[in-house]
Amino acid sequence: MITLNAISSSPMLLALEPYHALCNYIAGHMQPTDFSENGDGHPVLVIPGLGSSGAATADLRMRLQQLGYATYDWKQGVNTGHGFDLDRWLLLLTEQVEAISDQHTASVSVIGWSLGGIYARELAMRCPHLIRQVITLATPFNAADLSQYQDGHHRVSSTSIYSQTDGIVKWEMCKAPESGAHRNIEVQGVSHFGMVHHPVILNVLAQLLKQPATTSDYDVQG
Template identity: 55%
Template sequence: MLEKLIDDFKLQPPHAVLLALEPLRAISDYVAGIVGPAEALPRGDGHPVIVFPGLALSGAATADLRVRLQQLGYELYDWEQGVNNWPDADFDEWLQRLGAHLQRIHARHGRSVSLIGWSLGGIYARELAKKYPKLVRQVITLATPFTDTGDSTHAGWILTLLNGAAYAVDEALLKRLSVDPPVPSASIYSQTDGVVAWQGCQGKETRCHRNIEVNRVSHMGMVHHPDVLRVVADLLVEPC
């Protein structure tokens, strides 16, 4: 009986209909982003921000978000690692490579850096904040499944295709990824996400961590939708 209850509570990938509708909904979210928020967004204080793209995507996919945030007064940076195909080295060696980029930007501005990560990119942002907490102002993740199980997304087959072998993340790494960073963090998620289980994008609500839902936003449209931009702008302007 106990095993059955545990199985019932396991995260499941989003319904196939949501996955099938992702491309059309992403286009709709993109168009909504062109129209933009109905009201003016708060101006930033000029601190640096790094944006990490999602799986199988490069900085080109986050360019619109970076431009919009730059227009609000922030210093925006791409992650500068090309297409995000999951680490091509040991995970901690990979973080050191990303950390060198973070350290250069921190040294250039002499200010802590906000990290924004979309989907898989949010995993890197959270882990960098754990490794270099003194350099990070805050972490904002967009549809990042950091508390999921390895089989609760539709992204596994993409990783398998990209890497040419069966994709698996061991339990130790999954447990590590679920630990929140010691800096202010927020997870933005949508219950209509067609790629990852929205429940896996939620952490425990604490003084340092918030879960923020945006309604009717697709996974691929997260970096374009005006409601997401509004939330991100409000978070970046908060004193940390």
């Protein structure tokens, strides 16, 4: 769960979050999709943040679909937090990843926004053989996750995307030690809710998703 110490301590950024989010949304719809970034069409599962559902990530999934990827919503409705039954949710998500992987005969990239990114990391630990890569958007690391990354025990390529203008989550907590399998990418001028709309996010995602499944060499522009 996203704990209180992960919440942004900046009253100004929190107050400006709705304005920044609206600007990010408009920017995302003003910039056309760059089809030169078309990828290999592998499946991508998108998990929404706390208090949101697949409706909030529909635009992101549509844009990734335009780039040729087979995109999927998590199908669990509103993300109300996992305090009541985390294991059941993770079991359902694991079963969904298995079904998607079987359908496409390919590993699945998982994009998790905010709290959804914590679920994405959990999935990578439960079924690493089915996960191509994990990409998190404004997702803090909890103590257990950070320990895995500090010790180098995570087995799936991962990228944490964060912004210092996030009005909800402390950007400092979205970073983990970098390695051949993990990269932190800072994006400029993106709000917490703008993470699923801002054109720079789509550009970074397009570059990450295009990379070969076995690559550990990142060359991505934030």
